Amino acid sequence: MSERGTLHIKAVVWVIAAACAAMPAAAQQFGPDNPFYVASTLPFQAPPFDKIKDTDYQPAIEAGIAQQRQEIEAIANNPAAPDFANTILAYEKSGQLLRRVRTVFNGVTQADTNPALQAVDKAEAPKLSAAEDAIVLNPKLFARVQAIHGKREHVDAQQKRLVEVTYDHFVHAGANLAEADKTRLKEINGQISVLTNAFKDRLLAATKAGGFVTTDRASLAGLTDGQIAAAAQAAKRSGQPGYLIQLQNTTQQPVLQMLTDRDTRKAIFENSWNRTERGGDTDTRDTIAQIAKLRAERAKLPGFPSFAAWKIEDQMAKTPDAALKLMDALVGPATAKATGEAKDIQSLIDSQGGGFKLAAYDWEFYADQVRKAKYDLDEAQVRPYFELNTVLKDGVFYAATLLYGITFKERTDIPVYNPDVRVFEVTDADGKPLALFYCDYFKRDSKGGGAWTSSFVSASKLMGTKPVVYNVANFQKPAPGEPALISEGDVRTMFHEFGHALHAMFASVDYPDLSGNIPRDFVEMPSQFNEHWRDDPQVFAHYARHYKTGAPMPAELVAKMHRAEGFNQGYALTEELTAAELDMQWHLLPADAPVQSPDAFEAAALKKTKLTLDAVPPRYRSTYFQHIWSGGYSAGYYAYLWSEMLDDDAYGWFTQHGGLTRANGDRFRAMVLSKGSSEDFEPMYEKWRDGKPTIDGLLQERGLVESK
Numbered sequence: 001m002s003e004r005g006t007l008h009i010k011a012v013v014w015v016i017a018a019a020c021a022a023m024p025a026a027a028q029q030f031g032p033d034n035p036f037y038v039a040s041t042l043p044f045q046a047p048p049f050d051k052i053k054d055t056d057y058q059p060a061i062e063a064g065i066a067q068q069r070q071e072i073e074a075i076a077n078n079p080a081a082p083d084f085a086n087t088i089l090a091y092e093k094s095g096q097l098l099r100r101v102r103t104v105f106n107g108v109t110q111a112d113t114n115p116a117l118q119a120v121d122k123a124e125a126p127k128l129s130a131a132e133d134a135i136v137l138n139p140k141l142f143a144r145v146q147a148i149h150g151k152r153e154h155v156d157a158q159q160k161r162l163v164e165v166t167y168d169h170f171v172h173a174g175a176n177l178a179e180a181d182k183t184r185l186k187e188i189n190g191q192i193s194v195l196t197n198a199f200k201d202r203l204l205a206a207t208k209a210g211g212f213v214t215t216d217r218a219s220l221a222g223l224t225d226g227q228i229a230a231a232a233q234a235a236k237r238s239g240q241p242g243y244l245i246q247l248q249n250t251t252q253q254p255v256l257q258m259l260t261d262r263d264t265r266k267a268i269f270e271n272s273w274n275r276t277e278r279g280g281d282t283d284t285r286d287t288i289a290q291i292a293k294l295r296a297e298r299a300k301l302p303g304f305p306s307f308a309a310w311k312i313e314d315q316m317a318k319t320p321d322a323a324l325k326l327m328d329a330l331v332g333p334a335t336a337k338a339t340g341e342a343k344d345i346q347s348l349i350d351s352q353g354g355g356f357k358l359a360a361y362d363w364e365f366y367a368d369q370v371r372k373a374k375y376d377l378d379e380a381q382v383r384p385y386f387e388l389n390t391v392l393k394d395g396v397f398y399a400a401t402l403l404y405g406i407t408f409k410e411r412t413d414i415p416v417y418n419p420d421v422r423v424f425e426v427t428d429a430d431g432k433p434l435a436l437f438y439c440d441y442f443k444r445d446s447k448g449g450g451a452w453t454s455s456f457v458s459a460s461k462l463m464g465t466k467p468v469v470y471n472v473a474n475f476q477k478p479a480p481g482e483p484a485l486i487s488e489g490d491v492r493t494m495f496h497e498f499g500h501a502l503h504a505m506f507a508s509v510d511y512p513d514l515s516g517n518i519p520r521d522f523v524e525m526p527s528q529f530n531e532h533w534r535d536d537p538q539v540f541a542h543y544a545r546h547y548k549t550g551a552p553m554p555a556e557l558v559a560k561m562h563r564a565e566g567f568n569q570g571y572a573l574t575e576e577l578t579a580a581e582l583d584m585q586w587h588l589l590p591a592d593a594p595v596q597s598p599d600a601f602e603a604a605a606l607k608k609t610k611l612t613l614d615a616v617p618p619r620y621r622s623t624y625f626q627h628i629w630s631g632g633y634s635a636g637y638y639a640y641l642w643s644e645m646l647d648d649d650a651y652g653w654f655t656q657h658g659g660l661t662r663a664n665g666d667r668f669r670a671m672v673l674s675k676g677s678s679e680d681f682e683p684m685y686e687k688w689r690d691g692k693p694t695i696d697g698l699l700q701e702r703g704l705v706e707s708k
């Protein structure tokens with residue numbers, strides 16, 4: 001997930017599993033006619049989508065789990081003394097069938113799902129997670145890993161790193177706890193999983209119940225006829241009279257930008273703000289307080305002072321203090337800018353004789369008027385200059401060719417999972433094959449929301465595999481025969497996702513587990529970094545051409561577009577920071593702290609971090625902050641800001657060293673993008689950058705300081 005409205009998932013999962021009691025029925029049906037039975041014989045081991053049926057996944061997953069369980073047992077019970085080859089390498093090579101089927105299954109269930117695939121997902125998810133627990137908590141296996149970690153007999157740097165990463169993964173999961181603590185850990189994990197599910201259910205119910213219902217059409221003034229019709233439909237579907245405005249997951253609601261009736265804005269905002277604090281089955285306060293308490297206790301078992309310390313240990317930041325230092329440094333500039341924006345809005349309210357003080361629910365409504373007055377930018381003016389195919393070939397690919405020398409050729413002979421998907425073969429600067437790249441840009445009902453990147457096949461010298469990488473997005477599909485004219489945001493998404501793709505395609509590592517496994521606070525760096533090239537004058541002029549005439553975008557329109565980018569950034573950064581600080585404060589609680597009262601805790605946390613602008617509430621309030629209670633971003637929401645600091649810092653380095661050149665691109669590829677996770681991220685980045693990253697670039701990009 002990104003805070004720019006897109007979802008990003010990298011192939012960073014530890015694809016490992018094992019241990020189920022007996023060979024399940026489905027696995028017995030697994031045989032040579034299953035397309036996952038052997039590695040694909042297509043170029044780059046591309047998945048044989050022309051042969052894969054929905055019914056092939058479940059038997060292949062179950063057989064994969066069983067196969068890996070046997071492989072893990074063989075490693076754990078090997079009578080020979082543990083060494084790199086018979087333990088770490090054997091472990092690395094295990095689970096190939098499971099990896100093969102899971103990468104394809106994950107890709108298809110996200111981008112082109114159906115009820116049959118969803119049923120398989122639901123049935124297999126708990127088996128996969130139990131299988132993974134059985135591996136990391138296998139005492140015999142861990143004893144071997146530990147012995148090798150202690151001896152460090154391995155020879156080269158990547159082997160050393162692989163041992164470190166493997167050992168840390170086991171320890172992080174609780175492998176070296178005493179038996180009593182392991183038992184307690186499993187108990188806590190079970191309790192947290194129950195509470196997490198309760199949180200999800202309550203939040204879903206709260207979001208539904210929090211919708212704003214009215215029979216007074218006049219109170220919805222400002223919405224378009226289409227939006228009002230949709231609200232009437234929504235009310236009808238839920239069996240209510242009149243109109244229903246449903247809640248989005250954020251504090252601010254998109255309709256607040258348009259609603260002219262201040263009372264309606266206030267009512268909708270309050271519904272949003274209090275959605276999970278009304279008692280009964282939609283109240284999450286007790287649930288999150290208990291989750292926070294249990295997480296702190298879980299972190300204490302292996303000796304960490306807080307859950308945040310446990311969680312951040314294997315990230316680039318390494319400690320909560322490092323993440324806090326970044327956030328604290330941003331608070332002053334962000335709130336100063338937001339305060340200035342609030343003044344502009346208050347002046348506008350006063351000039352219209354409003355006679356009230358700006359509140360959070362007024363912000364978007366008046367900010368939109370300020371935006372129109374100041375920048376006068378109409379999106380319909382720019383779309384004709386952004387034709388998807390031209391943006392892809394003459395923008396996204398072109399920039400990559402200039403920077404890294406790689407070239408692209410479309411292949412229509414590789415099978416795909418949906419007719420919208422296109423495949424390109426990527427050739428390296430030296431003429432050798434580098435990767436396959438799939439793109440699947442159009443929205444459809446079978447696809448999840450947002451945009452993301454992942455891999456069907458990861459780069460690994462050990463396995464002799466080259467990357468097969470894909471980008472997925474949700475752009476509006478044009479009518480047949482019409483050009484796909486996309487928005488400025490869509491262009492940004494294409495460059496963003498392709499940045500993830502480049503990171504995966506350039507990975508030049510021996511072991512599969514060192515090509516993915518990118519920490520959350522680093523993974524968005526290559527993608528956000530790649531976004532910068534869309535505005536590079538040479539690249540922009542090459543792709544932003546009128547779809548009919550081929551004429552370049554007029555200079556005044558380009559200038560207008562760039563001016564509008566800095567708008568409202570004080571607000572945007574402050575609401576993001578506020579959410580990030582809340583996340584961190586919750587997860588800094590020590591295990592012996594009492595169960596908290598969420599409202600009091602939230603108020604104190606915001607006061608402590610100096611984020612107290614009434615008109616700028618947190619992007620998510622504690623009680624509906626899905627990312628941190630059920631979305632995997634616990635003590636990790638700071639990662640968006642951390643990655644942003646890095647990508648702007650990296651772009652600053654390029655600017656200072658001649659910008660878009662092959663020499664700069666090749667150096668960045670060699671020292672950063674090709675490394676996967678084969679080196680510690682902080683020294684890796686600092687070696688390339690020749691120093692520590694600073695927040696200067698971020699402040700400039702956000703327009704919080706004057707550009708140099």
Ligand SMILES: [Zn+2]
Nearest residue numbers: 002008524527
């Ligand atoms: Zn991303």
